[in-house]
Amino acid sequence: MTDTLEAAPQAKRRKRFNLTRWARGGGLHAVLFAVPVVLVYAYFSWGPVIQGLVLSFQKTNLIQPAEWVGWSNFTYVLADPGLVQASLNTAYFALLALVFGFPIPIVLAVLINELRKYDSLYNALAYLPAIVPPVAAILLWKFFYDPNATGMFNTALGWIGLGPFPWLNAENSAMPSIVLYATWAGAGSTAIIYIAALSTVRTELYEAAEIDGAGIWRRIWHITLPQLRNVIFVMMLLQLIGTFQIFTEPFLFTGGGPNNATQTILLKIYNYAFVNGDFGAATALSVLLAAFLGLLSVAYYFVTKRWSTS
Amino acid sequence: MMKLSRRHVLAAGSSGAVLAATGACSNPGANGEAEELDPSADVTISVGDQPTEDKPEELAAFNERVAEFEAANGNITLEPSAEVWEAQTFQAKLAGGTLPTVMGVSLTYSYELIENGQLPDMTPYLDELDLTKDLNPLALDNVKDDDGNVYTIPTGLFSVGIAYNRNVFEQAGLDPDTPPATWDDVRAFAQQIKANVPGVTPYAQMTTNNTGGWMLTTMTYANGGRIQDEAGTESVMGEETIAALQLLHDMRWTDDTMGREFLFDQEGVRQAFAGGTIGMVLQAPDAYDTLVRDYGFDPAHFGIGQLPQGGSGANGTLTGGTLKLFDAKATPNQLLAAAKWIKYYDFDKYYDETVALDDAETNAAAGNPVGLPGLPPVSQEIYDRYLGWIEPHINVPLEQFASYTSSTLPLIAEPPAGTQQTYAALDPVVQQILTDEHADIAQAVADATEVLNGIIAQAAR
Numbered sequence: 171m172t173d174t175l176e177a178a179p180q181a182k183r184r185k186r187f188n189l190t191r192w193a194r195g196g197g198l199h200a201v202l203f204a205v206p207v208v209l210v211y212a213y214f215s216w217g218p219v220i221q222g223l224v225l226s227f228q229k230t231n232l233i234q235p236a237e238w239v240g241w242s243n244f245t246y247v248l249a250d251p252g253l254v255q256a257s258l259n260t261a262y263f264a265l266l267a268l269v270f271g272f273p274i275p276i277v278l279a280v281l282i283n284e285l286r287k288y289d290s291l292y293n294a295l296a297y298l299p300a301i302v303p304p305v306a307a308i309l310l311w312k313f314f315y316d317p318n319a320t321g322m323f324n325t326a327l328g329w330i331g332l333g334p335f336p337w338l339n340a341e342n343s344a345m346p347s348i349v350l351y352a353t354w355a356g357a358g359s360t361a362i363i364y365i366a367a368l369s370t371v372r373t374e375l376y377e378a379a380e381i382d383g384a385g386i387w388r389r390i391w392h393i394t395l396p397q398l399r400n401v402i403f404v405m406m407l408l409q410l411i412g413t414f415q416i417f418t419e420p421f422l423f424t425g426g427g428p429n430n431a432t433q434t435i436l437l438k439i440y441n442y443a444f445v446n447g448d449f450g451a452a453t454a455l456s457v458l459l460a461a462f463l464g465l466l467s468v469a470y471y472f473v474t475k476r477w478s479t480s
Numbered sequence: 481m482m483k484l485s486r487r488h489v490l491a492a493g494s495s496g497a498v499l500a501a502t503g504a505c506s507n508p509g510a511n512g513e514a515e516e517l518d519p520s521a522d523v524t525i526s527v528g529d530q531p532t533e534d535k536p537e538e539l540a541a542f543n544e545r546v547a548e549f550e551a552a553n554g555n556i557t558l559e560p561s562a563e564v565w566e567a568q569t570f571q572a573k574l575a576g577g578t579l580p581t582v583m584g585v586s587l588t589y590s591y592e593l594i595e596n597g598q599l600p601d602m603t604p605y606l607d608e609l610d611l612t613k614d615l616n617p618l619a620l621d622n623v624k625d626d627d628g629n630v631y632t633i634p635t636g637l638f639s640v641g642i643a644y645n646r647n648v649f650e651q652a653g654l655d656p657d658t659p660p661a662t663w664d665d666v667r668a669f670a671q672q673i674k675a676n677v678p679g680v681t682p683y684a685q686m687t688t689n690n691t692g693g694w695m696l697t698t699m700t701y702a703n704g705g706r707i708q709d710e711a712g713t714e715s716v717m718g719e720e721t722i723a724a725l726q727l728l729h730d731m732r733w734t735d736d737t738m739g740r741e742f743l744f745d746q747e748g749v750r751q752a753f754a755g756g757t758i759g760m761v762l763q764a765p766d767a768y769d770t771l772v773r774d775y776g777f778d779p780a781h782f783g784i785g786q787l788p789q790g791g792s793g794a795n796g797t798l799t800g801g802t803l804k805l806f807d808a809k810a811t812p813n814q815l816l817a818a819a820k821w822i823k824y825y826d827f828d829k830y831y832d833e834t835v836a837l838d839d840a841e842t843n844a845a846a847g848n849p850v851g852l853p854g855l856p857p858v859s860q861e862i863y864d865r866y867l868g869w870i871e872p873h874i875n876v877p878l879e880q881f882a883s884y885t886s887s888t889l890p891l892i893a894e895p896p897a898g899t900q901q902t903y904a905a906l907d908p909v910v911q912q913i914l915t916d917e918h919a920d921i922a923q924a925v926a927d928a929t930e931v932l933n934g935i936i937a938q939a940a941r
Contacts, residue, residue, distance in 0.1 A: 229941065232575035233808055234597045239941070246938055251931055317740035320679075339742045340915050425688040427743055429912035429919075445690070446901045447571040447592070448938065 226453040243454035252430060252438065253455075260434045262345055264413040271353040272409060276402070278357060279364030280390060293365065300359040308422040311351050312338075315423075338424050341431040348419045348432060360405060367401040368394065403474045410470070411463055435459055517812040519608070522555045525810070525817050527825075528583025530560040537846040549824050556817045565802075567689070567900070574598060574805075581810050582818040587634060587801040588903075590623050591712065591896040592939070599631040600808045605819040606630055611827070614858050622893050623803060633819070635826050636766075637801035637855035639891055640698045640787055641884045642666070643763035645680075645756060647781040652676040652759070659760075659785025659883050663702070663727055666760065666788050670737035673759045681739030682759040683731060684752065685910065689745040693906030695762050698798040699724035701892045703790035707906075708936070712897030715932035717925050723790060725913045725921045733917045742914040751775060762787070764800070765853050765884060768876065773847060783880050786887035796890035799855065830858045830866045840873035850874050853881045855891070898939040905931045 192198075226243055230236035247253060282292045299307065314322045315337035324334035337347045375393045384392065395402075417436040420426055426433035426441075435455065443452035527546075531538035546558050563573075565585045573579050585593075593599045606612045612620070612630060619634035646656035652673040660666040670682035686695050697707050705720025732738045744752070750767060752758050754775030765784055771777035787797035804822050806815055829836040843850050851874030856863035867874075878885070895902050909928045912919045 231596045231598060233577075242941065246934075250934065251927070317742075334740075336740065336915070339740060341912075424743055425745070425907070427688055427908060427911040428915040429908045433908075441904060444568060444571045445904055446898070446935075447575070447596075449575065451938070 222453045223457060225449055226457045229450050231447055232449065239450065243450040244458070247451050247455045247458070252433060255430050256433045256435050256438045259345065259432060260414055260416065263349060263416055263434065264410060266346060266349040267352060267409065267413045270349060271356065272406065274353055275357045275360035276364055278361040279368055280394060282361070282365060283368045293362070296361050297358040299355050299357070304355065304418050305422060307355055308351065308419060312423060315347055339428060341429055344424055344428060344431045348423055352419055363405065364398065364401065367398050371397040407467065407470050410466065414459070414463060517816060519816060520555055521813050523813040523817045524557040524559065525582070525814050525821070526559040526561050526580035527818070527821055528561050528563040528580040530562045532562050535846065537842065541842040545825060549821060553820060556820070558821065577809065579805065579807065581807045581814055582804055582822060584635065584802040585805040587622060587803045588894055588899045590632065590803050592899060593805070594625055594631045598808050600806050600810065600815055601629050602631055602633070602806060602815065602819060603629045605816045606633070608816060609819055609823050611819070611823055614862060616855065616857055616859060618891060619801065619855070619857060632803040632806065633822055635802050635804065635857045637799060637857055638764035638766055639797045639799045639855060639889070640762055640764050641784050641797070642760055642788055643753065643767050643782070643784045644760045645753065645758065645781050646783045646880065647756070648673060648677055648680055648759045649783070656783055659783060660788045662793065663788050663790045667727065667731055667735065670731060670759065671735055674735070674737045677759070680757055680759055681741070681752070682737040684739060684744060684749055684758045684761045685728060685914065686744045686746060686749050686762070687907060687911045687914065688743050690900055690903035690907060691745050692910035693903030696721065696724060696906050696910050697895060697903065698762060698787065701796050701798050702787050704792065704795035707902060708895040708897055708932070712895065712936065714936060715929045717929050720791065722921055722925055725909070725925070728910065729913045729919070729921060732914050738914065742911060753777070765881060768852060769849050772849065779877055785883035786889055794889060796892045799891045799893060801855070827858065830862050833869045836866055836869045840870040844873045844875055849876045851876050851878065853878070853885045897936045901935045901939070902932055905935060
């Protein structure tokens with residue numbers, strides 16, 4: 171009894187944790203609400219991530235007991251003669267997508283934004299490719315890319331005296347062909363985000379600029395782009411991460427060919443796992459890619475942070 | 481029809497994160513060695529390769545045979561599954577433990593599966609059913625380990641030949657009953673087709689999804705070479721492979737008789753062939769089924785000859801087929817039941833005239849090819865007797881397969897170590913030769929040898 175009497179003034183200071191009060195104050199409910207989410211994440215998200223890390227140090231076909239092999243999966247994937255080319259191809263795709271694919275949605279968004287009439291129609295048209303499922307779209311584009319002179323693109327280009335081009339069937343044109351498709355497929359959904367961002371730009375700025383005699387290009391350069399800066403930075407990071415994970419397009423268009431010209435890192439990971447049944451090598455390369463993308467994101471964050479504040 | 485067993489529930493719960501989260505779901509409810517074999521105990525197994533709903537006659541026939549089997553074996557319950565082998569998903573499903581107790585899988589995997597412990601030792605069950613002695617010994621060699629234990633039952637065997645469009649041959653002024661016997665013939669025929677039949681790719685080559693390596697291996701065999709040594713310890717590609725690539729290079733760049741599409745896989749090339757735009761392509765006779773039934777190709781235009789030979793001739797051709805994959809984690813009773821089912825479903829027709837006739841009639845009625853040439857899974861005498869029984873139902877124009885069926889070429893097994901990986905590593909070599917006029921063939925083969933040795937080392941690790 172005396173103990174509790176003595177403890178009471180201490181509790182008044184509210185420094186010490188009191189279970190009953192915490193539970194009465196709703197802490198228990200908070201935990202109860204959090205439990206399902208934490209369990210779902212632990213089982214479906216964090217669990218696999220940790221399992222993946224463990225797998226990358228094992229040799230297993232998931233039927234026989236797993237065997238610890240140390241760094242051997244990592245040395246195997248790093249010594250794979252195809253890794254350098256796959257990395258270069260992935261970087262090449264990322265570069266092409268950045269140079270050609272990145273500005274197009276911005277231009278598209280600005281153009282649609284400038285329209286006074288029918289802008290929702292153009293909105294819908296721009297977004298249309300995003301509605302087509304990628305697999306269907308890719309199979310369709312495979313027809314367009316028919317390397318024969320009778321192929322769709324070749325026929326159209328033939329009218330103006332160009333081609334026929336081999337498209338996917340030559341090492342130097344396979345990747346640009348994939349980028350062309352990816353740009354077509356991705357521009358609409360990215361443009362929608364820019365259009366939404368553009369609607370937040372205050373119209374007084376344009377009016378003021380117009381009164382000052384600024385033409386359309388100067389308005390875009392001095393008002394639109396600076397106002398979109400943060401969105402552009404985020405989209406660029408998302409695109410970079412996305413392009414480093416490119417898989418569907420080379421998988422369906424070329425299977426990585428011709429002569430590995432479109433073999434990407436993710437396609438390699440896929441082949442390790444699902445063609446070779448070598449889950450250790452596949453997870454080892456996945457871990458390396460994840461580490462690389464993590465570093466890239468951190469570096470990007472700091473670089474763009476400086477730009478943003480300057 | 482299919483009940484949701486504990487096995488399926490476990491499998492469904494774990495399939496979300498196949499790559500990573502598989503450690504937790506590795507026991508689908510069987511404890512292998514602990515159980516004694518008891519042929520009369522009640523047992524339930526799942527069996528794959530059930531025809532899908534879009535083929536109602538075949539599905540009905542399959543289900544009828546399931547019912548007959550269950551009636552004859554009161555203690556065995558079958559759970560049919562429409563699971564079929566697909567190269568792209570097979571490894572994931574195998575690892576995830578979602579495959580049925582028994583199903584057909586490409587014979588390509590046999591060495592790898594045996595080596596990795598992914599196939600159970602079936603010897604005691606096959607002995608129990610007295611099945612081993614009747615199986616084609618040539619095929620059996622592909623599914624044994626060094627101690628002579630048998631791990632699976634090979635069925636649906638084939639060897640690679642050259643398929644050609646008889647209509648195109650006629651238009652080109654070639655004799656449709658005389659397919660090319662040598663690679664020199666192939667080249668000359670292709671030139672003649674190019675000169676006379678516009679809009680047709682005279683000779684097409686598969687290059688993607690491992691088919692490039694598969695066919696380069698076949699061409700290497702035709703020239704008398706090998707890709708790996710017999711034990712699968714190293715890559716032994718040499719002048720025979722270089723000669724095969726040189727021929728493809730010359731046909732592509734000197735003769736221009738290979739068209740413009742160089743990213744064909746099996747499905748792609750069959751579609752193009754069925755569209756009538758390909759003169760010749762390496763295929764096994766099972767192509768007939770897909771071409772005629774799935775793609776509406778005119779059977780009268782289909783021809784197939786034995787694999788053209790290079791070098792001194794009669795070097796051989798590559799064989800393949802299907803193996804019955806038994807679940808390595810199944811109990812002895814389940815394995816025995818599964819072997820009984822395979823014996824009943826795939827082999828009874830070779831021993832029982834009534835079953836043979838029923839089977840042939842059903843297939844003929846469903847529009848499936850009956851009597852399609854291939855290598856028999858049983859010995860030749862038993863197979864010939866079977867062909868005699870079903871003769872009235874044979875609906876395949878056998879005379880158009882004459883050059884293939886009369887072939888006496890040596891039959892050569894696939895490269896033993898990391899077979900699919902080996903093929904995958906050779907795909908880019910073939911693609912390079914066909915898309916880069918100035919490719920250094922010897923260098924490409926030397927580079928590929930290095931890659932293959934890396935794959936072999938990783939497989940043996």
